[in-house]
Amino acid sequence: MTWQRLGQIVETTDYREYLRGDTVRLKKYLYVLRPLLATLWIEQGRGTAPMRFQDLVDGIDTDPALRSGIEELLTIKRSVPESEYGQPLPIINNFIDSELTRLES
Secondary structure, eight states, rough: OOOOHHHHHIIIIHHHHHSSSSEEEHHHHHHHHHHHHHHHHHTTTTTTSSSSSSHHHHHSOHHHHHHHHHHHHHHHHHHHTTTEOOOOOOOHHHHHHHHHHHHHH
């Protein structure tokens, strides 16, 4: 699979449909973040990305603001029902936008 194809899959299946509204289903962020963070993991020469999301987040070098945004998302997700909706998280949306643009170029 090419990086471009990865970007197309992420963008068409979750990001464009679910994370662009006034409210978003918070679990969808995890569906989009996982492949993007796994890509960073591989690009940073760490081998196969771990299955456990927290290990993936903890193991990559990334912007502290993004890491904080992801931790905020995980804290919210742990305290609400599975299908909970919430406000968009701009720091995460910005990361997704920039990574999709980078991977598609």
